[in-house]
Amino acid sequence: MCEVTSSNFLELFPLIIEQIDKSCFLAIDTEFSSIDTNLSIKTIKEFYKQRSNFVKQITIFQFGLAIFSTTSLQHKYHVTIYNFYLNPTSINPIDVKYIIQSSSIKFLAEYKFDFNKCFYSGISFINQTQENILLNQNQPDKNYSLSINERQYLNILFEKINQWLITAHLGDKIQYELNNNEKDILNDYLIHSEIRRCFKTIWTNIQMVEQKKILFIEHITKEIYEERMENNNDDFYLFIQSLIGFTKLIRYIRDNYRKTIVGHNCFLDWLIIYDKFIDNLPLKFEEFHTLMNKNFLFSMFDTKYLALEMKQYLFTRQNRSNISNYVETLSMSTSLSSLYDLLISKYYENLVFLKPIIEITSTDRYKNEVWKHEAGYDAYMSGIVFLKLIYLYKQKKFNKIEFNEHQSIFDICLNEIQLYKNRFYAIFIPYISLNRYDINKKYKKKLQQCLVLEKHNKEQLDMSDIISHFNSYCSMEYEINRNLNKIYLLFQSEQCQRRILKDYLNHPLYKIEKFHWFKHSLFIQYSFAISSIVLTGICISFLVKRRM
Template sequence: MEVTRQNFKDSLCPIYSAIEEADFLAIDGEFSGISDGPSVSALTNGMDTPGERYVKLRKHSMDFLLFQFGLCTFRYDQSQSKYLMKAFNFYIFPKPFSRNSPDIKFICQSSSIDFLASQGFDFNKVFRSGIPYLNQEEESQLREQYEERRSQVNGAGTPSYISPNSCKGPVNVPDEHKDFIGRVYSASCGDSCRYPKGIHVETVETEKKERFIQISKVDEEERRRMEQQKYERDLAIHNLRTCGKLVVGHNMLLDVMHTIHQFYCSLPEELDDFKEVTMCVFPRLLDTKLMASTQPFKELITNTSLAELEKQLKEKPFKAPRVECSEGFQSYDTASERLHEAGYDAYITGLCFISMANYLGSFLTPPRSHISARSKLLEPFYNKCASDFNSLYVFGNL
């Protein structure tokens, strides 16, 4: 399912439902760039400690934009011995909510853009229909400004006039405009019994980029609903934090860093602080690249890139998992690769995880063909991220 600005609200219930019923989730991101140089190898080297590498990635990678977020949910159907999958592709772009909202600057890496373009990536969909968002810090600041302006407008018996570009207080209104503004306010707020809080004022932009002020009389319940609509757009990504489900990714350090940076808070300067934030946002992580590079898999797997890993895990001693697309959701076929579409890469990541998890069942007595995402056999792989040059990031204490 493609999720854009236009259908985001209608998609919320299916997204929440899919996350709630899932046994585990797989994620992937597509970015406007990876490093500040021609390649990651130019940015870091094998002598870097995990802390040094984190500092470099934080400094040189966070000005790039995560503009497609892939989420696949996997639910095991015991009666049919198969997984049911639901895939979501979120197109994301930080369009400002209002004049007071952050106006994000970001950079692009020409090699990354060229590569994604060669894969058929739809940049128009990102820029035209990408879902706007705020991280928690930005949202808190915007809420404070909004509440301050609202209280100044509705808190007294006479209207205050607030500049849309300032949260410092009322501004002087030219004499020639006072009568007109007073008449508009009186006409809007005349019914004080039904509308005790007065009015809801909102700047509206048409498809032709024409801007005008829309004034509505609302009761308290409707006013709250209208305010909530301004902030509901970023709730889907926060649901990943509260669900407590295992979140699987492949070589997922940058995915985790960008997700936290864009949707939660600015990244801490030190690695230890980043680990603490990560465990608050994603209590259970599993990196399939690290898993494939660890015993008992590393002697059996020769290439841990995502596409090659998926192919190897179809061959003995592994077995391709039974996974079907849930009714009404986009189906993927690995025979016609769609690599570097975030939803597809998340799907492939989920397949790799299932194959490796089920392989661990062969060591049990008697052997088991299905290993749950909550199995203790997986605990050695929890909360660790692989990175280039074999840097290892351990987030939790097991």
């Protein structure tokens, strides 16, 4: 695994591009600043509207990229993992506001997320609309909004320039070394821009001399200054390129990559990728559908959707009874962590006669430790799950893998799952499709199980905290009552219900029980209350009449 920040992104960029070009597929994952808790969605249009509004209010902290490539051995793969720390560009007039949710920060902190690397060394990024706004701001006298540290740094520099100008003659030059603390405070272009905005008779240039960053200052006439300013667009466009940052990598993939990209339960990831790196999300799902087909010409696979489509091969009755024979903690959940644990176990080896062998070629960090919920590691797990699933599907459905000198085993297995490309998991319809000719049918799954959750003290519930706890069990919908103190968990799996009831038996904070129509139905409760009122009224009326 390689951690990538603003300090080494440009240095690593050519190597990453080279590895992408040689890959057989990529796996991605994102970590972001908030959790989406509004999941009571009935149609694809409602879903897209709600999710796109959510994406516009958050930012991305981390982007994970796992680059898988074939080797000379047919069933062996190399994977290189990158973990990119990101921080949105902040330069007037681009000043992004976003939500940071305490439960999301708590969750990331529990998994040792390094917020310092994100906020201090995060790679900048902008989308096309933001870039266009900046390009229209190319004005010589533009006054950029600067931080306190940046302004203090410039004030010190301006004072030194003023002292020098008192005795300087036309053509005189001085050098100013930018030390390690100073050289990263302000972008080179902003140093030039602010100096040239305030001083109309000097010209500046920055060069690296013996690994030192040197600011060269020259005293010139106002006429020469104006002439140079007219021909100075190159500096501005280089400045814009520095702000584009991580977006440069996404644009390269968009424009050049034509293979396969995978993620787990990744429709939200693609919304984030489009909004943060490509352009602002459109208002309607139909427009987003069209733009995704226009911008991304590679195949996308969602490993959660794939696992559910292949559950007959993963979780047949015979296989279900054998799961506990290998690892006690294995389950039939399709969460990323559960699938990964299942597919790297002996249980998987017992299902197939040929398995892929994956070797990590980057640092030893991921070889010796588990880093779940770090974007790079989650991307790696998604890629592992994808490889193992397509091998399983080919062998279980066709009972063989035919070796072909013109095709790799990977391509042979990949060809068999083309039906599932560009389809993403959704709880309310069979799938969300971004294929040109797929129809996103309105279809409601029958959710057979319902549990009712509340606190023992009847206090209001934190929806985001509940979702973070229960999403790991199985796919479910959440309905919350008006008082926000009772949540209904709706799902399909009876086994999931048994696990939850067992885990939360005698829980110190939560009370959880099966839904009973008479006990929990609002309609029954209101009807009972109304009936009681009516009955009380009749009794009072009867007693009054008797006394009269």
